[in-house]
Amino acid sequence: MSSMTTSPTTNEDVNDSPKAEDLLRILESLDALVYVSDMHSHEMLFINAYGRQRWGAPNGRKCWQVLQDGQSGPCDFCTNPQLLGADGHPPPTIVWEFRNTRDGRWYQCRDQAMQWHDGRMVRVEIATDITERKTLEEALKASNQQTRKLAYRDDLTQLPNRRAFFESYRKQMETLTPDQPLALVLIDLDHFKMVNDVRGHAAGDHVLKVVAELFQAQLKPLDILCRLGGEEFALVLPNTSLPCATALAKRLHEALRSHTMEYAGQPFLVTASLGVAATTCAEADLNDMLKAADRAMYRAKAQGRDQVCSEALSSQNESRPE
Known part of the structure; x- marks a missing residue:
């Protein structure tokens, strides 16, 4: 009479940690802009395929040189000062909206500071195109204003x-x-x-x-x-x-x-x-x-x-x- 034995299954076997190339593949496939820039020099260190197709490769340029038009320095609306607390630690993610000066489209941005592999602090931003939503919101706002005007006229x-x-x-x-x-x-x-x-x-x-x-x-x-x-x-x-x-x-x-x-x-x-x-x-x-x-x-x-x-x-x- 023979017996059958099975090897125990470990967490590592079921849920292997993703490799760097897998993470990069995920970032490159996202339908949103993802970029990383140095918090102090503003040099763009990474931009995913979505961003490269619309704004081009960084080639050693600053983030504002890649993403914006008519900028001679850091953007007035840059959130970097808000990304590090008084103790030097990053606060929760900052979420904001703006209209890009190069393509004229609206984006919802999620910004956070983190430590890069070489020890410097970097800004990570994920920007999702919300132009269609903003267009609907503005049309609804105009409609509400017109309705209110008619209601009082x-x-x-x-x-x-x-x-x-x-x-x-x-x-x-x-x-x-x-x-x-x-x-x-x-x-x-x-x-x-x-x-x-x-x-x-x-x-x-x-x-x-x-x-x-x-x-x-x-x-x-x-x-x-x-x-x-x-x-x-x-x-x-x-x-x-x-x-x-x-x-x-x-x-x-x-x-x-x-x-x-x-x-x-x-x-x-x-x-x-x-x-x-x-x-x-x-x-x-x-x-x-x-x-x-x-x-x-x-x-x-x-x-x-x-x-x-x-x-x-x-x-x-x-x-x-x-």
Whole structure:
């Protein structure tokens, strides 16, 4: 009877340590730049096949001479100073992104310092092309900005919309000092429904655009004209007292009153009722300001329309005239 014996399997047999040529083969096959440069002289000591195909062989050159354009010395964005701690030991890998000056493509870089075989400290960088990702990110950012712009813009008049009005008012409250005045003007076009009913909605849209242009021409850069919706506009006037805001409202009223509208070859006039409210920023609660300006505007309507009425902000809770 015979017996069979087997030799024990060791870790070395199962998982032999990779040889230098195997490691080099791995580096040469990577779809990413890998290079090594002297931390002090910046001489490039190694660059893999990916890098050589795009930037050429080092041939004794500095890393910035191989990889960058227009450099007369080390790159301003070089991470070498960050790769060694105060105790001389390397910190964890530094990950950063930049756009290469030679090929114009974006790369995510992973940099680390290590000791070279001859004892000097070297920088090892692995750079992966992320251009497609960056392109998508930038397109998404532009799309988000455009979406936000549209969300705060009235399509017809291109004025800030109702949402932008509330945001603008809030920003003015944060910007002005408590003792500075803040005014609000509400504007409602008189008998606008009749324009739509008699002349058509296209004529009504034309009127709204012309009104926006007429009013904008009378305003200062810091004045904020918004379309709240329908035929109603609002005007936020930072650092403007009630007399000054009322004077401006009268100029807007006169500019509209004296302008002859024309649509489809037919001339016609449009008027508006304007309500003005103002107080100091410390007391300029938006709800109170809206109520005061609204009361003044409806007083203008109750008195025959086509005029300007104003009201100093009051804590009284008056009902709005119908």
